[in-house]
Amino acid sequence: MPELPEVETVRQGLERLVLGKKIAATHHDTAKAFPNAAQEVQEFVIGACITAVERRGKALLLHLSSDYTFLIHLRMTGQLVYRGEVSYGAGHPNDSLIGKLPDKSTRVEWRFDDQTHLFFNDQRKFGYAKLLATPLVTQDRFLATLGVEPLSSAFTFAAFEQLLAASPQRNIKAFLLDQKKIAGIGNIYADESLFLAGIHPQLRIEKISPQQRKRLFDAIPFILNLSLTQGGSSSHTYIHADGKKGTYLSFAHVYSRAGEDCKNCGTPIKRIVVASRGTHYCERCQPR
DNA sequence: CACTTGACCTGTCCGC
DNA sequence: TGCGGACAGGTCAAGT
Numbered sequence A: 001m002p003e004l005p006e007v008e009t010v011r012q013g014l015e016r017l018v019l020g021k022k023i024a025a026t027h028h029d030t031a032k033a034f035p036n037a038a039q040e041v042q043e044f045v046i047g048a049c050i051t052a053v054e055r056r057g058k059a060l061l062l063h064l065s066s067d068y069t070f071l072i073h074l075r076m077t078g079q080l081v082y083r084g085e086v087s088y089g090a091g092h093p094n095d096s097l098i099g100k101l102p103d104k105s106t107r108v109e110w111r112f113d114d115q116t117h118l119f120f121n122d123q124r125k126f127g128y129a130k131l132l133a134t135p136l137v138t139q140d141r142f143l144a145t146l147g148v149e150p151l152s153s154a155f156t157f158a159a160f161e162q163l164l165a166a167s168p169q170r171n172i173k174a175f176l177l178d179q180k181k182i183a184g185i186g187n188i189y190a191d192e193s194l195f196l197a198g199i200h201p202q203l204r205i206e207k208i209s210p211q212q213r214k215r216l217f218d219a220i221p222f223i224l225n226l227s228l229t230q231g232g233s234s235s236h237t238y239i240h241a242d243g244k245k246g247t248y249l250s251f252a253h254v255y256s257r258a259g260e261d262c263k264n265c266g267t268p269i270k271r272i273v274v275a276s277r278g279t280h281y282c283e284r285c286q287p288r
Numbered sequence B: 001c002a003c004t005t006g007a008c009c010t011g012t013c014c015g016c
Numbered sequence C: 001t002g003c004g005g006a007c008a009g010g011t012c013a014a015g016t
Helices: A004-018 A038-044 A134-139 A157-165 A172-177 A187-197 A210-229
Strands: A023-028 A050-056 A059-064 A068-073 A078-083 A106-112 A117-122 A128-133 A270-274 A277-281
Touching: A004 A050, A004 A059, A004 A078, A004 A117, A004 A210, A038 A128, A059 A134, A068 A078, A068 A134, A128 A134, A157 A210, A172 A187, A172 A277, A187 A210, A187 A277
Parallel strands: none
Antiparallel strands: A023 A106, A050 A059, A059 A068, A068 A128, A078 A117, A106 A117, A270 A277
């Protein structure tokens, strides 16, 4: 569920909380979550400092002073949570923080030399944190094929139209979810941007009018930025780097609102399956 | 080759 | 209350 705004919010939190910290130890539970050899970790991680925190699509990059980089993907339920020495008691204003760490969902733990910790928690074990030599990061199979960043200056209407023109037969929702076209849109923001653009999620791209294309092009950065200003969307598994929750879903237009009234016209929001994903839309505002 | 589908996991919620 | 089944979405390998 972490999509671009959630991952970017985590990135900003990590930049504030762990930039410059020196790694004293690491611990991990499964080879899948952290596939590197112990020898490699000992040599390039222990004693190294975090020099930069970058985001590409939904992936995070923790650059180290050793010229190695952790490529971290949260996938569905991954969380990166920093804990200092402070412990919050019940009833404290920060009681929205998830509980004591590490817990049974902890996959990786980084301990810094000031005795604070960064935890990578992942209930469903889809995510990973892998160590790569920094010059090889851009060659990673996932990163190398990622599409345009929708909040960058490279995402122009001309570029968007060119991408659409290359997939005339595809339905628009599957296109939006394809990270090789545009990087960072997931199920929530695909549904929300299609609602704002008034486009049916199953509409084939060749059937989308020039006006609708422009509305969709405008809606994508609009909705991503709106969510970003709210600190990302919230579900029971998404959490900030400091352990607090986001708020966006509380005012989603269609996502997760099946059966509820459309905020535009009052028609009940429908839920269908498109590209194997739950898909929410208003059949009146988003005609086929 | 472009695209679609099922698998990967585990916790939660709903109906019986 | 317990239990089975649907559901949650990001990406990749396998299939069309």
